[in-house]
Amino acid sequence: MDGDISLPELLIKLQSQVDLEKITKFNINRNLVLDGARRAIKRKSFCAKSKISVKFTDDVGIAEGAVDEGGPKREFLRMLMKKIQYLHIFEGPENRRILAYSTSALEDNLYRDVGLFFSLSIVHGGPSPKFLSPVMYNALVGQAGERNIEDIADGDLRGEVQKLKDASSLQDLNKQMNAMSTLLITAGCFRPILNMQQKDKLIMDIVRFLVLERTSTPLHQLRDGLQTLDVLTYIQEHYKAFKDLFVCQGNEKLTAEMMEVVFMDIKMSVPGSNRRRDEENIVGYWRDFLIDLQGTCKIYASHLLFII
Template identity: 30%
Template sequence: MVKCCLSIFHGPRVESSFSLMNEVIDQRSGNMNVPTFNAIQTVNSGRWTEHYEEHKGEAETCGKTAKAGHGDTGGPGKEEKMRSGSESITNCVLKSQEGVFQLGSVEEGIDAGGPRREFLTLLMSFLQSRPIFEGPPQSRYLVYNAAAIREDEYVMAGKMIAVSIVHGGPGPHFLSRDLVNHIAGQPGFCAHVTDVTDDEIGRALSEIELAHSLKSLRDVLLKHSSMLQTAGCFRRVSSVEEKHTVVAEYLTWYTIGRNHSVIERFKDGLASLHFLDALCQHPSVLAPVLCHTDKRLTSVEVERLFLPQLSPAGSNRRTTETVALSFWADYLMDCEEQGPVSLEELFMFITGLKTEPPAGMTPHPCVTFSQETIYPMANTCANTITLPLLGTYTSFKANMDCN
């Protein structure tokens, strides 16, 4: 596997991140089950920690709200503060210099990746609840919002997503498949009436779908002629089966056509770091990063991902570490079976992410051991968890859950 580093901070010009993405994707033959962007990882980001600590509380609140599926993020004051914080982060990490975007500053020793990944995770949750999106929580599409237009929030949202994916954070995993296909220039449209948030329009489309005869279909089309004329899909039908075409055409206009201008602004943001170019050239690899997936972490995946750092074979310490490693494997299975701690929560505790990111994990996650503590310790910058060396699984699990 090609492993390149995009040295953004040392020198005025760098090789195109887009060409590096192509190199990795081509060598992996479009395999969606392995990280895509290891070639463009970078770990120097000086100002992430400052803004992360300042706005972490608001971001966590917004993230919880988004998870619950609510649009209100906690009142005008908190909304304005979080919006301002998001702008500060975006302005901080997206600095164009002769066509090259920079991440952070040249300061050293401030953030080796952990706070950045955790902030990007919270930022993606925050975006999901923004008023620029509508639709089901797991399949959201862009809508026109006058205030967001004034604030240029569509471009900002696109930049946030591009930066998160390219620099080791998560993808949004909530965009509509139809929206992503449209952005990537791919065919296919599968929106459903349930995606419509306007109750009146939803009822009208349902009436059209439920028409059982040609006469009833014509009557219901005439009844809702004004609505259909707005979308340019009101016409005379000659068979009852045409109802599906009428509904599909209206849904296409409702989710894509009427929002064309803001979708273009969103694409302008996604073009940061050449992510949009890569998406259009490799949609089968990158589209799943943007859309919802039912796939969740498994105990086998986590156990395989975290490499144990064991003492020399035959030593007494190696024996106790092997016992702790077996406890670790059992604990992962308990987490997968919906115990007090989920695998996603455990992964977040160790890495600042809820799942393995598209760009892969750098440095590689590992498991270490310590006799100096009875509780687990995590280093999110090093993607490392230190396990306590305890005598029984009962005490091991209790201390893991407690922490």
């Protein structure tokens, strides 16, 4: 389902779940940001709905600062998303990542924790994991999508499948299939090919196995974590709107709406106070500025992580 509701409106709904009266504390060493984050979510007192408060520690464990007004939290979530982007549970180009299979990561519930961190960052005003490939995002939300040889992350395997595609005769095709027989048997794709018209179906089957089916268990675990705070449900119901948060669209120009999403974590004073009225005016001026800037700005969506 994909209605007329905008991404900022969807994010406001998700972020309305946060209980500002309760706090979940994260004690983070910048050199071990993922370890600190995983330690925090495994505490019995952890609650995904509670406001996140971050303290960074130096090497001897001395905490920096006493109150998190939002800056440390955003820095932590930015560092966490960057760390996750290059984890061994993903493979492929840095802005088109797909899941990789890791038995140790499955046993350690790392895929689930990563999905949970995606949800936390989206709901608590951090950056989104804008580094998944389109085929990975489609799989995540349960949507069918076109799969190509280019989606195979392993260069050697991609080259072998390309040889199947390049085969110009039935003899060449069967020769390449025999050379790849172990892989084709593992993928359940080793079968008699009687004519060249069957070649495309064979290639799509092997691509589907290499890109998606072999990582179906990690994907299930990732989805389990992403269901935290109902984020996965929202994404599945509005998959087109949320796509911009997960898939890098290349040199797509930033829009006023996209920048509103980036700076959505606005802290206001008490309603009715003079400061609150001033702050509401400032927010209006800020949004007017974004609209005026739209169309002339030469910053692209692929640079968004550095802006944050």
